[in-house]
Amino acid sequence: GLVEYLGFDDKSAGYTASAEMFGIALTTVAMTFLSHRINWRHCLYGSLGLMTVANAACTFTTDPMVFVALRFAVGVGAGSxxxxxxxxxxxxxxxxxxxxFLIMWVLSYGALGLLVMPSAYQLVGMDGVLWFFALFPAFAMLFVHLLPTNGEDVEIVEADALDLGRGMKACALAAMLCYFTAQGVVWAYLFLIGLDGGLGEQQVANGLTLSQFAGVAGALLAAxxxxxxGRALPLTISIAGGAVCLYFLTGTFAFMVFAxxxxxxxxxxxxxxxxxLAAMASFDRHGRIVIYAVAMQMVGLAIGPGLAATVISEGEYGNVNITGAALFILSLLLILPPVITHTRDVHRAAARP
Structure with missing residues (x-):
């Protein structure tokens, strides 16, 4: 939309997308230091307000540099x-x-957005789409008063939430970093992997579109x-299963295999x-570890594509799959000890008179 409707060149469009993602990543990392010191409601009001104002302001400028700065501001708000x-x-x-359920609805919203976005551009133009993005967070502000002011004030938490030791928490966060670095490695080149496997661009696009529906089904199953x-069994099956899938996406393959x-x-x-995320939530009783985990997620997704670029050799993407699979297995080996330790501690606590 930036190229076709605002007249940006490809480079400016790329900078715009990068600026917004960088804003999100920057804030998620910052929240690891700030979340336990601030009022969550005040932060959410400010963040949603920033997203509203910055999105609306985007409709009043055609300067690429100003637009990039405003998209960065949107990302800063979204990260919080x-x-x-x-x-x-x-x-x-x-x-x-x-x-x-949260991830299922996010995926559904994303799939719906991809479906209706071309028609939306034709009906209301880029300005109309940006006003929708401005009004959406403004509407969300109506519900902020229902949320806790911080993690210390919540009295109803998961029944088996307890505070693990620092070593186990660090292990869990390292698992999160490895897992999403692997995702960044694979997804950055999955389209090119499909092309390298002998498929046409439309076939690859069709396969990736079908995978979105499978993603919704996966999140629904978890819900x-x-x-x-428990968590050890689903995590073992799903992480190892994802690694195994990469084996079948090497070399030349038919469309059905890819899809x-x-x-x-x-x-x-x-x-x-x-x-x-649920495992992270069970490792402490105040929500801090989840905030750290989200930061690891964003950092992993950010560094994954760069890591993948270092292992590609002359247009061959087999090393990308190997790197991704290795990181998946490493993440599994890192997450199982804290999950198993947590389960053991919960059972011990339940057995006490």
Missing amino acids: VVSLGFAIVGLTANPDRNFG LLGNRF VFVSVYNFFWNVTHPYL
């Missing part, structure tokens, strides 16, 4: 909303289910299962994500 939003969900009584089978394994891969990703 993402961090605190995940932290608040982590403090609910059933985070496995609630994270699953429906909740903590019924099936990309869909299964995305399915496992969106089973893993809510369980990872």
